[in-house]
Amino acid sequence: MIVCSCNVLTDKELRKAARELQSGPDRVVVTPGAVFRALGKRPRCGSCFSTVIPIIHEEAPADKGTSPAAGESTDEG
Template sequence: MMICHCMAITDGDIRRAVDWMRAADPDTIITPGKVYRALGKRADCGGCLPRFVDTLKGCDKFEVPMELRGLRRDMTQGVTDEGRRKGN
């Protein structure tokens, strides 16, 4: 199925890119931007991004590696000021 008409990207293209990226680096976090770059393309109008992300989520190898899950939550746990300065 055609996902992005502007760049002529199909769901098969996305799945193959995800499989290739996961095989190349099992610990990588796969993002839409990385998939576009792997395909040698870029987002144009952005109208396809909701369908693009849904297709990514449907890929078997899209998951975040187990050792990276919850990483952001652990880094900020207990921090209340988010690193902001106290004054103006």
């Protein structure tokens, strides 16, 4: 499905770019701007951001891999 009409970007392209950014060696913060840059595009009107943000956060949640496992304590001692 096309999410960004200005750049003709699909949800699949956005998801893939978000996953790659999150798992890459630089592990950048996955923002709409970072995703657009990774795809070689620039946001234009921004009306797609209300759809883009949930899509990229599904693929690359901010706390992915940083929360303790269930039942694990974060206290040291």
